[in-house]
Amino acid sequence: MILKSDAGDDSALLWRKSSHSTNDGPDCVEVAIASRAVHVRDSKNAEGPRFAVAGHAWAEFVSYAAWR
Template sequence: MTNPSGNGSALEWFKSSYSTNDGPECVEVAFAPRTIHVRDSKHAQGPQLAFGPSQWAAFVSYATDH
């Protein structure tokens, strides 16, 4: 399996500070040199999204305003 970070190293995942161990909102984010990865921590082996830096910045800006 190819590593999604694209540089041969494993991604280091960080759980959202808004996530709880017993709640349904469990989001994790990992940063790679050219992409930001997002996954559901309850399904760590499942699908994940990948964003470029400008798309991630636009999403975070939008999310903090709403």
């Protein structure tokens, strides 16, 4: 589910880079937690496409990914 941002112009979001991301590799993911959603973007293209999911959906995804 993609949600409309609740952070206005996104400048209020505090982005955190994944500990599995590297500065020179292809896998660079950042997330920002807002009151109603978790926002996800490519850290190499911070102004590019991004998406947001409900917090419970993100928690289920992380749980699933960690189990794999």
